[in-house]
Amino acid sequence: LSTAVAGLLLFSTACATKRHVRASIAPVENRVGAVEKRATQSEADVDALEKQLSQTTEIASGAEREAKLAKSMATTADGKAVVADGKAVAAGLRADGANTLAEKSLTRIGEVETQFGKSIDGLYENLDNYQMSRAENITFSFNKSELTKDMREKLDGFANTVKDQKKFVIEVQGFADTVGDANYNQELSQRRALTVARYLSAEHNVPLRRIQLLGVGSVKPVGDNKTSKGRMQNRRVEVKVYTLPAGAKAASAIAKSL
Secondary structure (H helix, E strand, O other), rough: HHHHHHHHHHHHEEEEHHHHHHHHHHHHHHHHHHHHHHHHHHHHHHHHHHHHHHHHHHHHHHHHHHHHHHHHHHHHHHHHHHHHHHHHHHHHHHHHHHHHHHHHHHHHHHHHHHHHHHHHHHHHHHOOOOOOEEEEEEOOOOOOOOOHHHHHHHHHHHHHOOOOOOOOOEEEEEEEOOOHHHHHHHHHHHHHHHHHHHHHHHHHOOOHEEEEEEEOOOOOOOOOOHHHHHHHHHHEEEEEEEEEEOOOOOHHHHHHHO
């Protein structure tokens, strides 16, 4: 019995000790749990701060790159501006030079026009001294502007009279008969005059500057348009050469070139 009582007392004492230990440890465990919870929260806060710092660093790096790019673009723009200013200055200098040249050219043109006008006036005055030295009539078939063999031979003889002369003018006038439309006859007479002028220039090297030509149509008939013979006479080109007589003097340099 005493042994049982002793065992019971020992058991009771052990239970009391366990309850005391649990009662003592519980607050400690609660504090430890709280501390661990705060530690976990702190770690989460640290992670968040590290992530925010990383993002901030990236933003700063991007801003730095943009700043460098902006600086580079500004430098390039400055360089282009300098080049543009240089080109503008060069263009201004060229424009000034062009204006100066234009003013000189206008002045020179005015001088030449004045001189040329005086020469032309002298030339036309001098032309009054030219006299007709030979004339030929070159006739054509009906509605034709081509030269026949006989008419070419006649022009050959005409050209031989002026080949050694220095001062002469050839007058070429084309005509037509009255058959047909007046406007058409005007064009036909012009073609006939051109045919004669072309032959003298191409075949006999008569300078074009010495030839004056005109097609006048059906005006100034030399024959009766009511007869076949008269109409043939009117289908003609009158070729006349005017020369400066030996005793006359050329009035200007232009007249001397004739």
